[in-house]
Amino acid sequence: MTVASLAILVPLLAAALVAGVRTSIGRAAGEALAVTAAAATAALCAVLVVRAGGPLDVLWLGGWAPVDGMPVGIALTPDVMGGGMALFSALLAVVALLSSRRLTEAADPLFHALVLVLLAAMVGFCLGADLFTLFVFFELMSVCAYALVALRSAEPSPLQGGVNFAITNSLGAILLLFGVGLLYGRTGALNLARIGDVLSAQGPPDALVVVAFALVAGGLLVKAAVVPFHFWLADAYAAASSPVCLLLAGAFTELGLFGLVRVYWNVFAEPFAGHEGAVRVVFVVLGLATALVGAMMALEQRHLRRMLAFVTTSTIGISLAAIGLLEAHALAGAMVWALADGCAKAALFVGVGALERRFGTIDAGELHGRGRDMPFTGAAFAVAGLAIAGLPPLGPFWGKGLVDHGAELVPGFAWLPWAIAVPSLLIGAAVLRAGAGIFVGIGEPPRVDPSTREAREEPEPPEGRDPILTAAALLLTLAAVGLGAAPGLLDATLTAAAAALDTEAVHAAVLFGAQVTPAELGAPFPSALAWAIGILSACAAAVVAWIALLGAARSNAPAPARSAMQAMRDLHSGHVGDYVLWLAAGFVALGGALLAGLT
């Protein structure tokens, strides 16, 4: 079982190598080395996923295995869910590294080293099984992400986005560590399984345990950019280069939710038994609020990368609402949805990068109609938009179908499929509108705000089309479309989700070395209702995109709706002090809601 440690060590050592020899071997060789290392990491993660089909194979670093269920050492638990997330991160890192030369004007050789350290940290976060290991990898990947966002420091927005990103996420990490300290003080343990066992032996949760959960969960939700912790994300992603964005939006943000799943089911599920209703309400409400705010802001944006940043926020909200059902089908659905729409978002980021490279701008108004000779990139936009809106039988639909099935199984949540269809049709519409305006030239170009016009330099002369980028966008779209058709993927995801939710089996495997083979489950075929919702929401997305293109919505909207939109725009001010205040208020509200519901 050295594969798990190698999957962390290979990218980390390669990063040191790339950083060390970058001046003597040149950029191309450095890039080749980095891509090789990332691909090797992906291969190692693939081995982990294949092996994880059997009993959970826990790796105790240095051989410090627990004695009588009392762990002292540091464990790595490469289960299918963690290995799968690590594999997905590694594949996105390969795409980001391969496309970096074409998409980043600042030819900084440290870029490759930073991406590799980020990858090592993401893999470590996916495999870690104790709170402090999770915290350290969480911070390591955050620091790399801050640096990657701020790398283009010749402009104000990357620096501003990087500072906001670093300040808010560091504060989130501080609060998370505060929660870790409280849990250690209560249980004397850092291993997730051990903390869970000690807490459930102590009886029903008291205020301290609930506050600790709120702090740990809140810290992870800051990373996942859930409302009201989401403000940093648009500033950071709008400013970062496209390869960085596709890696961050596809994997990094999702890992916040992955951490929440790990921590909730390994630590808190047993002590909170009997209070699931309250936890469900809190997470489903947070998820839906995030999904709606993200979707409405996405429809508002002219800056394409900022629009995709809000699309990311919205998809995270949908995932959180699904995970919040605390049910295996819904969790599996959230995982499939995260993979499929991670690919779709990556395709869109590559497409936006191709537009930026060619025209020197990513403003939807300035690009209006100029992409008419880029049919393939345009097709990628259209298909990705429809996929995100949930059109059957494209990839994200299969995830939604599983979530719908899970919602039927949880009493009182049968309405959830309709509720998550609304934000997904709105973000689908945002993507479709941008695509139709740029690649087909439908409708009036959005009005150009004179104040932003002056600040921008004259657009650079158009460069030629780039076939490699077009191919990359098409391939990623194809992955998003075809994911549902991959044989056995849905069944394997459901099996993995059920195994991750089986707290007792995980604890027995981690603390006592029990060899439990998870039962194979078969994913149900999406219900007729799920098909109907999918088709309806894709049609509605097209209609909303059409209305928005004709510019009717803005001028005819009732005054209260316009002032509400204006208020929401004003909230996303870019002032880091406001973001910190929202973050603090969000933590207080989250803690208060959980305290009210759980004690």
Next chain:
Amino acid sequence: MNGLPYLVAAWLLVVGVYGMVTSRHLVHLVVCLTVAQSSTYVLLLAVGYRDGAAAPVFKSQPASTPVVDPIVQTLTLTDVVVEATVAALLLALTVQVKKRFGTVDPDELAAMRD
């Protein structure tokens, strides 16, 4: 051992956050972040403290001596390293902001984007 260290930890966190909310200077902002960060050091050390216990070094004392918890001390050390990295990166960004845009006010920088 009483509740005082926990109060100090909570106080450091609150004043750090207050300073970040009201900050008009990037260096001040970073320092406020490190103030908030130091609350976790106090909390972790307080969690591992035992009245009358010695330092967790066994070379010069018998193995049965009561000692304070070494795990939280190593956690604190790791945490110090992690946060030094974050502070260094943020200060480097501040230097870049000052060099290129001639300001250290986060709001002026926000007004400059786009």
